[in-house]
Amino acid sequence: MDESFGKDEKLKSKKLIDILFQEGKSVKKYPLKLIYLPITNPEITNFKTGVSVPKKLVKTAVGRNRIKRLMREAFRKNKYLVTSNFPKPYALMFIYISRDEISLEELKKVMIKVMEKFNEAENKQR
RNA sequence: CAAGCAGGCCGCCUUAUCGCCAACGAAUUUAUUCGGUGGAGGAAAUUCCGGACACCAAAGGGCGGCAUAGUGGGUAACACCCACCGGUCUCGUUUCGGUUUUCCGAGGCGGGAUCAGGACUAGUGCAACAGAAAGGAUGUACAGGUAAUGCUGUAGUGAAAUCAGGUAAACUCUAUGCGGUGCAAUGCCAUGUAAACCGGUGUUUGCAAGCGGCCCGCUUGCUACCGGAGGGUAGGCAGCUAAAGGUUUUUGGCAACAAAAACCGGAGAUAAAUGAUAAGGGGAAUCCCGGUUAGCCGGGAGGAACAGAAUCCGGAUUACAGGCCUGCUUUUUUA
Numbered sequence: 001m002d003e004s005f006g007k008d009e010k011l012k013s014k015k016l017i018d019i020l021f022q023e024g025k026s027v028k029k030y031p032l033k034l035i036y037l038p039i040t041n042p043e044i045t046n047f048k049t050g051v052s053v054p055k056k057l058v059k060t061a062v063g064r065n066r067i068k069r070l071m072r073e074a075f076r077k078n079k080y081l082v083t084s085n086f087p088k089p090y091a092l093m094f095i096y097i098s099r100d101e102i103s104l105e106e107l108k109k110v111m112i113k114v115m116e117k118f119n120e121a122e123n124k125q126r
Numbered sequence: 127c128a129a130g131c132a133g134g135c136c137g138c139c140u141u142a143u144c145g146c147c148a149a150c151g152a153a154u155u156u157a158u159u160c161g162g163u164g165g166a167g168g169a170a171a172u173u174c175c176g177g178a179c180a181c182c183a184a185a186g187g188g189c190g191g192c193a194u195a196g197u198g199g200g201u202a203a204c205a206c207c208c209a210c211c212g213g214u215c216u217c218g219u220u221u222c223g224g225u226u227u228u229c230c231g232a233g234g235c236g237g238g239a240u241c242a243g244g245a246c247u248a249g250u251g252c253a254a255c256a257g258a259a260a261g262g263a264u265g266u267a268c269a270g271g272u273a274a275u276g277c278u279g280u281a282g283u284g285a286a287a288u289c290a291g292g293u294a295a296a297c298u299c300u301a302u303g304c305g306g307u308g309c310a311a312u313g314c315c316a317u318g319u320a321a322a323c324c325g326g327u328g329u330u331u332g333c334a335a336g337c338g339g340c341c342c343g344c345u346u347g348c349u350a351c352c353g354g355a356g357g358g359u360a361g362g363c364a365g366c367u368a369a370a371g372g373u374u375u376u377u378g379g380c381a382a383c384a385a386a387a388a389c390c391g392g393a394g395a396u397a398a399a400u401g402a403u404a405a406g407g408g409g410a411a412u413c414c415c416g417g418u419u420a421g422c423c424g425g426g427a428g429g430a431a432c433a434g435a436a437u438c439c440g441g442a443u444u445a446c447a448g449g450c451c452u453g454c455u456u457u458u459u460u461a
Contacts, residue, residue: 003144010397017397050397061171061434069146069401076145077402093397104402 005076011050011091020091027117031098032107034114036122039089047083049075049092057099067096070104074111081115086122 011017016039024037039048051071053064071094082092094114 005145007147012397052397062432065434066401068397073145073402 003076005072009046009049011048011093016091020093027114027121029110029114029117031096032110032114033095033097034118035093036118037091039091047089047092051094053096070107073104074108078112082118
């Protein structure tokens with residue numbers, strides 16, 4: 001199973017991120033929030049995923065780094081849940097909305113639930 | 127051996143698996159695969175000083191403004207570092223005097239801590255209590271003196287009474303230094319469809335903008351003419367890491383440091399890499415059990431601080447579990 005998470009799959013375009021925050025929909029499961037938007041640009045063929053931890057909630061750079069790394073790890077292990085289910089690519093942004101630290105195990109569980117919610121919402125619409 | 131003080135160093139390790147970033151080398155299906163290699167800190171933090179570098183005019187002149195403040199040295203430079211001098215505090219020791227048990231006062235020598243440590247014979251301001259009077263000063267008593275007068279001395283208040291008084295982390299003065307903005311600097315590529323952009327030529331006046339707050343001065347634009355520039359995405363590349371680098375030895379120097387030689391040469395991301403999991407090792411505080419008069423000994427549980435590079439250096443400041451080393455002081459035990 002492909003568990004890599006390389007450059008190509010990361011959300012890096014500033015423009016795309018701006019559009020995502022303006023027009024994207026979201027699902028929430030504490031302490032995670034997922035903002036998503038279908039990518040209309042035909043050049044881009046795969047999912048683009050980013051993670052974010054607000055400076056307001058986690059004060060130190062070490063703390064934010066730690067949580068972002070755990071989020072990437074949790075996504076990497078479970079990304080098949082979303083990437084294989086849709087014909088069109090999406091831009092995804094996971095945002096951590098708690099002040100407290102979290103273990104990888106717990107984060108994985110929440111990540112899976114958020115992804116399930118996302119699947120439901122998008123499949124219903126189609 | 128223990129405690130305290132001062133200074134310095136380190137600040138989890140090993141293996142496996144799954145991943146991330148970088149340059150390199152192969153292979154091919156030419157954008158992918160494979161391979162081994164390298165990949166956070168002593169503070170990377172605060173952004174408080176000082177530089178390098180870049181652009182703004184060859185960064186220019188004046189006023190204003192800011193910073194620094196014993197002397198000498200080090201350095202690219204500094205508010206940093208070193209040495210010395212001085213003041214203040216403190217400890218030890220010693221001498222002298224009073225008293226003589228303690229104790230008190232003065233001085234010498236030695237150690238430690240600390241100090242924005244230039245100038246109040248330029249001007250201005252400020253000063254509790256006491257005192258007649260505290261800054262263009264001058265009243266009482268006694269004594270002296272004069273043509274005359276606080277003119278002179280003493281007493282009295284006070285830290286200080288015409289003494290070159292005190293005070294500059296008071297204005298100020300003096301000396302020295304400082305232009306501004308910062309790698310989101312800056313350069314290149316790509317983009318542009320039109321009152322825009324780029325290049326060139328010409329340029330009188332006026333206006334506007336920029337060059338630190340003002341003035342000077344300088345530059346640019348507005349105008350005219352000529353030429354250039356059409357897929358999509360909206361970014362990409364350089365700057366970008368070799369550093370006033372480090373280690374060791376020798377020489378010079380009290381030292382900071384400098385010179386020479388040999389060796390090592392070390393992250394470069396950009397919604398931002400350096401991570402996750404498992405096993406083993408290591409283990410402080412604390413807790414539990416057993417033994418012991420106690421110190422303590424044995425076993426088990428427990429599990430590691432502050433903190434993340436963002437152009438690069440030198441410092442300062444602040445945060446920090448635990449461990450190690452060196453020196454000094456003190457106490458106890460043993461020999």
